[in-house]
Amino acid sequence: MQAAFSSCLKDALDSNSESRNIRIVHESTRQDVWAEATRLFNTRLLRQGQLLPLAIVYPESSLEISKCVRCAQQARIPVVTRSSRRVSGTYDFIGLTTDTGPSRPYPIVKGGNKVDRPLVIDLASFDGITYNEEEGTITVGAATTLERLGRVLDERGLMLPGGADETISVGEHALSAAFSPTTRMHGLLMDHLVSVKAILADGQEVEATKDSSSDLFWALRGAAHSFAVVPTLIFRPFEAPPLYDYEIVLLPHPTTNVTEAFKPAVEFFLMFQDYGDQEASHEEYSQTWSVTPEKGDEGWGLRIRISGRVAGSEDLCHAALIRLEAQLSDMGTKNFSRVFSRYERSTTERLIADPHSAHQEIRSGYLGEEQVNFYTKSLVSTQDVPRSTIVTLLTHLLKVAEEHNLDGNIDWSIDAPYIGGLVSHLKRYRGTSFAHRGTQIMWQITTRIVNSEDPRGKEVNLVDIANGIASIIKPVSGTYPSMPDTELSADEYPKRLWAQNYPRLQEIKAKYDPSDLFQFPQSVRLPSMKDAKPEAESFAAAPSQVLGSEHGADPLPGALWLFYVFFGSALALGVLWWSRRPGRPKKLRGD
Known part of the structure; x- marks a missing residue:
């Protein structure tokens, strides 16, 4: 690690802190600590070598985050955020690159941007919860688990739409547009956000709401990792049935x-x-x-x-x-x-056998998380699936079971939550960069090797099995943004994740992160990047995705309305003048 950058990070983190945890981890740190800090949840991504960030820092305040971001900005080092290790779409994939070599011991990923070794800002210390009785809001740290938030709300007879897996962090679930078992009735967790506190690429801390930094608030709810570090979120819960x-x-x-x-x-x-x-x-x-x-x-x-x-x-x-x-x-x-x-509510309380272990020195909240060799492909359907497709799908699945489950070391599953329909509240909320409000069914196809040590599992390509299943499911209009697909190409992922919202996201990216500090293989790219703007028709929304303003589409920007009004008025005055211009016969002038 660069000496100047290392020194900057040490100065950024409060040396007077009473924390017993290690604050900065890098390759020169004790080997067991470095190994645990960089441990992947999805071991399939170890195909070509260990994912190695340049360093991982554990700030304990927004001020420390700001200082770390400024250090990275000065050294021109990418920044990624981690608020949960128990998720497939963020840290495990966020630092991967399409380039490999002696200086970049990274796995090879099919698509995405080339990314230098990043600084990982781990938000594990931001796990507090504060309920404001007067305002009816609850302030939550990004690393707080859904389970812990749920228990606090349970005590007050309140709720928010959390996911089925309650070990995920609130930050990951809310900002990535994750679905919930109660989405049809209450929408997404992000739909109940009142504000978020974000650290921008210049180190400035802002509070984004629908009235203040509203464009950033729109972008963060669906693409947060590309724009800022978000340590704190404020929600408005509701009475729990x-x-x-x-x-x-x-x-x-x-x-x-x-x-x-x-x-x-x-x-x-x-x-x-x-x-x-x-x-x-x-x-x-x-x-x-x-x-x-x-x-x-x-x-x-x-x-x-x-x-x-x-x-x-x-x-x-x-x-x-x-x-x-x-x-x-x-x-x-x-x-x-x-x-x-x-x-x-399920419980995930874990006992720590050795409080002085390397695990405890980093963050005890990550203990007990199973590492799994798996691949998940997620698809979004905005239209009903016909009978013929289901017959073909089940016939194929039976063949998959016969071929791959005989040795007992390959497992797979399909989960298809129905979150749409005429009465679904998913489409009633608006003002976020989540592009799939018209979703009827979300398909989650998961393939995994049960025992990675078993040599039989190494001969199976989990991606091929999942893609074979996915190829049958039609029609499909996008990808579940909370679970990025590592196999999407650089041209595919923008339209699959953000569809018609991507051009606007690029404009906001240029405004708040013009140096592209927050980057990873499937981040929002700057408009100036050579490959950043696929053909316009790629972002044309399917008919089922184009929703009226009462169903969640964003209204036209005010400036555009003013332009239409001005242009229409000028045109009307011009026509009136032409019909009444001097020298024109009265018969033609109409007066």
């Missing part, structure tokens, strides 16, 4: 007589999809259609289930189950099981 979980499972089907075996499974999906389309469907219902491989008596089969969460009374949840069971019975399906329970 009772929550109930339900599940209906179709037991594994035999591999013989595929058409007959899949008939109830196909009808099961269409029933799930059709109900969401109905105006009478309750916004309180969430539903997810899932498929996993399972071995039956006659060979490998598919376990197919519909699970969901109901925000409301126990009777409302029972009504959902009765409706599903009745439709299954009408199809002649008797081989299924059901589960119903009051929602209970």
Whole structure:
């Protein structure tokens, strides 16, 4: 690490701090500390070598963040933020590059920008929660887990739409447009943000709201890592209704007589999809259609289930189950099981055996996180999926189960939450850079190697398996922004993640980060970059994505309205003058 840069970072972090944690970690730091600090959650990304940032810092105040950012700006070193290690889309991928060599021991990624070794700003110290009774708002540190935030809100009878995996940090979940089991009723977590405190590329701290730095507020909610470091978020929670979980499972089907075996499974999906389309469907219902491989008596089969969460009374949840069971019975399906329970928040409390270990010296909150060799591909559908696609998909999945699950070391799953429909609140919120408000179904395809030490797993290409499944699912209009796809090319990812919003994001990037300090392989690029502006038609929104202002689209900027008014007025005056100009015959002048 450059001596001047290292010295600058040391000066930036308060030497009088009473913290027992290590404040700066780099290659010259004790080996076990460096190894833990740079440990990847997704070990698949170790294909070509360890991901190595230039350094990792652990600031404990906004002032320290500002100083670290200024150090990086002076040394022209990229900055990336980490508020959670338990997520596939940020730290694990954020520093990868398409270039390799002796000075860059990075994995090779198919697409994205070339990125120098970055400074990672770890926000683990920003995990506080403060509730303002008078304002009805709650201030949350970016590294706070969804579980911890949920427990604090539970005590007050309040809630916010958090994700199914509550070990994710609030910062990652809110700013990356992650979905929730209650999205149909309450939108996204980002939709309940009142303001965010951000450290810009020049080290300045700003508070972005809908009224102050509104363009930045728009950009941060959907593309935050490209614009600033966000250590603190302020939300407005709402009264929490009772929550109930339900599940209906179709037991594994035999591999013989595929058409007959899949008939109830196909009808099961269409029933799930059709109900969401109905105006009478309750916004309180969430539903997810899932498929996993399972071995039956006659060979490998598919376990197919519909699970969901109901925000409301126990009777409302029972009504959902009765409706599903009745439709299954009408199809002649008797081989299924059901589960119903009051929602209970999961616990992830961990015991630390050695409080003086290298793990504890860095951040105890990261202990116990399993490393997994996996690949996830996420797709967004804004239209209903036809019957023929589901038949083809299930037939292909059965072949995948037969081929890849025989040795027991390859696992895969598909989760397809239905978050759209006529009554979904996802499309009712506006003013964010999240481009997929018209989403009907989000498809999450995950493939993983169960035991990375087993040599059988090394012969399987997880990406090929997932892409084979994904190629069948149509129509698809984008990629789930909370889970970046490492295989998207530099030309693909802008339109897949941000669609029609990307040009505006580039303009805001040029305003707040003109030196491109906050960069990583799938960051928003500056308009001046040679490859930054794909053809305009690439960003044309699909008809289902073009929503009226009452459904969440941003209104035209004020300056554009003024231009139209001025131009229209001038044109009208010109026509009037022409019709009444001197010397023109009265018969033609109309007076």
